[in-house]
Amino acid sequence: MIGKLVTFDEAKRAVESNFKPQPPDVEETVLLEACNRVLGIDVVASVDIPGFNISAVKGYALSSQDTVATTEDSPTAFKVEQTVVAGEQPRFRLSRGEAAEVLMGAILPQGADAVIATQDSQRTDDTLQVFGKVFQGENVHQAGADIQKGTVVLRRGQVLGSAEIGVLAALGFTQVMVLRIPMVAVFSVGTEIGELGKPLPPGKTFDVAAYSLCTTVMECGAKPVCLGVVPDDKEAIMRMLRTATTSADMVVVCSNTDIAEMTDSLGKPGVVVRGIAVKPGRQTAISFVGEKPVFILPGNPSAALLMFQLFARSLVQRLGGRPVLGLKTVVAYAGSRMFSAKGNRAYVLVQLNFDEKCRLIAEPLEAMGAVSALLSAVGFVEVPENTQYVDVDQEVTVILFRGLTNKG
Numbered sequence: 251m252i253g254k255l256v257t258f259d260e261a262k263r264a265v266e267s268n269f270k271p272q273p274p275d276v277e278e279t280v281l282l283e284a285c286n287r288v289l290g291i292d293v294v295a296s297v298d299i300p301g302f303n304i305s306a307v308k309g310y311a312l313s314s315q316d317t318v319a320t321t322e323d324s325p326t327a328f329k330v331e332q333t334v335v336a337g338e339q340p341r342f343r344l345s346r347g348e349a350a351e352v353l354m355g356a357i358l359p360q361g362a363d364a365v366i367a368t369q370d371s372q373r374t375d376d377t378l379q380v381f382g383k384v385f386q387g388e389n390v391h392q393a394g395a396d397i398q399k400g401t402v403v404l405r406r407g408q409v410l411g412s413a414e415i416g417v418l419a420a421l422g423f424t425q426v427m428v429l430r431i432p433m434v435a436v437f438s439v440g441t442e443i444g445e446l447g448k449p450l451p452p453g454k455t456f457d458v459a460a461y462s463l464c465t466t467v468m469e470c471g472a473k474p475v476c477l478g479v480v481p482d483d484k485e486a487i488m489r490m491l492r493t494a495t496t497s498a499d500m501v502v503v504c505s506n507t508d509i510a511e512m513t514d515s516l517g518k519p520g521v522v523v524r525g526i527a528v529k530p531g532r533q534t535a536i537s538f539v540g541e542k543p544v545f546i547l548p549g550n551p552s553a554a555l556l557m558f559q560l561f562a563r564s565l566v567q568r569l570g571g572r573p574v575l576g577l578k579t580v581v582a583y584a585g586s587r588m589f590s591a592k593g594n595r596a597y598v599l600v601q602l603n604f605d606e607k608c609r610l611i612a613e614p615l616e617a618m619g620a621v622s623a624l625l626s627a628v629g630f631v632e633v634p635e636n637t638q639y640v641d642v643d644q645e646v647t648v649i650l651f652r653g654l655t656n657k658g
Contacts, residue, residue: 255527257635258560258595261536264522265561268538274429274571281418284410286471287428288571293404298394299420303363304336305352306389310371310378311362312349314386321382328378334359349378358390365389397421407571409471432569434467435498436460437477437490439505440549445479458621459504459551463558467502470566482507491516495539499569502562506549510535513544527635529591531557552623556597556630559651577629578650585613588633588640596633600648601626612648627651 256264276290305311312328320326328349334340336355344350344361352358352365364384372379397403403417410418410428418426437460444454446461457479464474475498480490487509494501495516503509514520516539523536530553535546545562547554564574580602588598600612612631615623629650633640640646 255525255532255594256523257527261523261526261534261561265536265543265565268519268522269543269565269568270541271565271569272541274432274569276427277430278425279428281415281424281426284415284418284426284428285412287410287426287431288471289404289406289408289410289414290427290429292402292406293418293421293423293426295397295399295401295403295421297421298399299397300391300393300395302357302393304391305354305356305358305365306391307365307367308354309352309365309367309389310349310373311344311352311356311358311365312380312384313344313346313361314364314384314388316346317380317382317384320380320384325379325381328380330373330376330378332359363387363390407573409572429571432472432499432566433475433497434472434500434502434566435475435477435494436464436467436502437494437504438479438549439482439487439503439507439509440479441482443479443549457504458624459547459549459554462551462555462624463502463504463547466555466558466563467566470563471570471572472500472566484512488512488515491544495542495544498542500542500562500566501539501544502558503544503546504549504554505546506533508533508535510537510546513537513539513546516544527594528557528560529594529596531560531597532594534561536561551621552599552627555624555651556599559649560597580610580629580648580650582610582612582646582648584631584640584642584644584646585611587642588614588631588646590633590635590637590639593635595635597630598633599623599627599630602628602648612646 317326328347330351331348332342333351334356335353340357340359342359344359350359363386366380366384404414438457442454443457444450446456460476464476467474480486510521510524519538521535521537525532526534531548533548534557537544543565547557567574582602590596599615601615603611605611615627629648631646631648
């Protein structure tokens, strides 16, 4: 049985006071498998980028000193000696009065310190006419102008996306040191729950909550270990809890049965939260086996997902050394009254639509089924304990599960 309920804030404090994650180990992975991984070291540039002075335009490389006295009325003539394409190392040096045709991205030959664009000059055969002064460094990307050798370009703890992996590739990395991905064990308890891939007997439902939570764990940057379904049997549950706490960094259990006391025998400090004054999810319990959190969430899929987002999401991110990113929010108007839960903090699942005034309307989904709510709910609205209700057309903040298109 659930004893005295703690408030949402009390539950948060209890979790924080017991959650003491160790720094993740560092491991090496190939660059193309590092997407969405967390960088395990500071990355220092070992080379300049670009590595040479290169042309920013298609034109002619020359010495700016040769144009000091150049005017429109008194142009300077250059002899065009060579052509340099991108990726080619020039093996010649310009003398006074000489220029070299260069394509965009080409390395400047020795003796050149500027480039004049093709459209700003006039060429006849191998003679180039320049009609104005060209300044040192004009139309040139200097060596190291993008990234200088010796500078820290990426910091430990950054999540590697397409831009970061592109930078690593530019620096020549084929392998990269990343933080170990935390493992989160997930399983469901209940004789009424059937496992996917097996025939579904009458009276049973497939394991919706565990699969939804496993996906959410992946979205947080961790690896879920789906341990399946355990019957409502104390010995079977204890065996699974021991397996889960031994093999994973965090355990998430979906159960409509109160199994909080079973975690006490696994290690101290044991149960730190047993029942929270929120709706839905009041039966949520949280234990710690040593430093490992164990979340016992409702069997209802949408309620389990909600409580995971409120209490476990940030812990998963921190276990992986990630920056803690909260859920996104949007401001909308209540489409119907949203009531509190008699002294409990209420979380009302909503869908979002635009009305005829192009206002974003948050419509409650309280009457929908547990499975259909997963598909329809874009997010939720919090109704505080001391608020009787949120009225129609009242401005509300919607905490999003996913984007407004219901697809991401």
